Amino acid sequence: MRVVLGPMEGVLDHLMREILTEIxxxxxxxxxxxxxxxxxxxxxxxxxxxxxxxxxxxTKSGTPVHIQLLGQDPRWMAENAIRAASLGxxxxxxxxxxxxKLVNKSKGGAALLQHPELIHNVVKACREAVDLNIPVTAKIxxxxxNPDDCFEIVDAIEQAGANELTVxxxxxxxxxxxxxxxxxxxxxxxxxxxxxxxxxxxxxxxEDGQRxxxxxxxxxxxxxxxxxxxxxxxxxxxxxxxxxxxxDVVDLLLVYSTYEIKGDKGLYYPNRVKQWFSYLRQQYPQxxxxxxxxxxxxxxxxxxxxxxxxxxxVLETLPQ
Numbered sequence: 001m002r003v004v005l006g007p008m009e010g011v012l013d014h015l016m017r018e019i020l021t022e023i024x025x026x027x028x029x030x031x032x033x034x035x036x037x038x039x040x041x042x043x044x045x046x047x048x049x050x051x052x053x054x055x056x057x058x059t060k061s062g063t064p065v066h067i068q069l070l071g072q073d074p075r076w077m078a079e080n081a082i083r084a085a086s087l088g089x090x091x092x093x094x095x096x097x098x099x100x101k102l103v104n105k106s107k108g109g110a111a112l113l114q115h116p117e118l119i120h121n122v123v124k125a126c127r128e129a130v131d132l133n134i135p136v137t138a139k140i141x142x143x144x145x146n147p148d149d150c151f152e153i154v155d156a157i158e159q160a161g162a163n164e165l166t167v168x169x170x171x172x173x174x175x176x177x178x179x180x181x182x183x184x185x186x187x188x189x190x191x192x193x194x195x196x197x198x199x200x201x202x203x204x205x206x207e208d209g210q211r212x213x214x215x216x217x218x219x220x221x222x223x224x225x226x227x228x229x230x231x232x233x234x235x236x237x238x239x240x241x242x243x244x245x246x247x248d249v250v251d252l253l254l255v256y257s258t259y260e261i262k263g264d265k266g267l268y269y270p271n272r273v274k275q276w277f278s279y280l281r282q283q284y285p286q287x288x289x290x291x292x293x294x295x296x297x298x299x300x301x302x303x304x305x306x307x308x309x310x311x312x313x314v315l316e317t318l319p320q
Contacts, residue, residue, distance in 0.1 A: 067092060092137070
């Protein structure tokens with residue numbers, strides 16, 4: 001089985017990739033998207049979202065990292081794919097699945113699912129622009145509203161020469177509703193395409209992963225939101241490991257909190273750690289008390305202090 005740590009805009013930054021790949025046997029990571037409009041972006045944009053470029057496009061634990069691009073202009077997407085490749089990216093991923101309203105309003109992400117020909121042109125331009133030894137991949141949803149549209153979309157991507165395709169098994173209008181997941185469509189896609197597939201959506205534990213594999217016929221899985229609910233989800237899904245105990249999660253929060261965060265990074269650290277809590281609370285009821293203590297702070301220091309105090313004085317009194 002292959003398990004990929006997917007991108008999450010505004011949540012899964014390089015620090016989180018480093019932490020999660022250190023404790024999980026992930027096969028691949030994908031960055032938050034680089035927004036492409038009408039110019040070649042400067043090097044620092046790529047290095048900011050993917051500092052791993054400085055170490056062979058891999059996390060410190062050796063997990064490969066691919067750079068994701070989001071945009072709708074074939075020329076500028078291709079130019080920025082060239083730039084990313086020149087900086088050392090191990091792969092280029094193209095985002096046709098982001099359901100965010102702001103992104104869709106500017107005709108990016110999932111908005112392109114309504115235009116398979118444009119998707120084809122973007123993928124083809126990027127595939128032809130970079131060396132063949134650098135994979136060019138894509139991520140889609142089943143369609144904008146009608147999941148049956150997925151077959152035309154996948155055919156457009158296949159004809160464009162993509163090396164691999166991640167399919168999130170919901171439409172854009174399906175959002176993230178569990179009831180909207182349609183793994184069976186990935187199985188039908190698999191029967192119709194030669195492009196290697198990765199299945200994505202509603203994989204929260206080992207059993208979900210096994211059911212997804214059984215339903216789709218695909219043994220490459222991508223996890224996203226669940227990786228924040230359960231920090232060791234990669235190994236839970238891949239190796240049937242036990243879910244990380246809360247005490248270890250608190251230690252992990254301190255590891256994240258004490259990373260050296262320079263410049264602008266320190267300004268948004270409080271928001272990032274609070275976002276992480278919003279996911280942890282879904283798996284660990286114990287997270288609620290600690291979250292209540294830190295949620296009003298907008299500086300890193302008091303957050304770290306409260307987490308340390310919680311670990312040293314409160315944690316040992318809680319049932320594990």
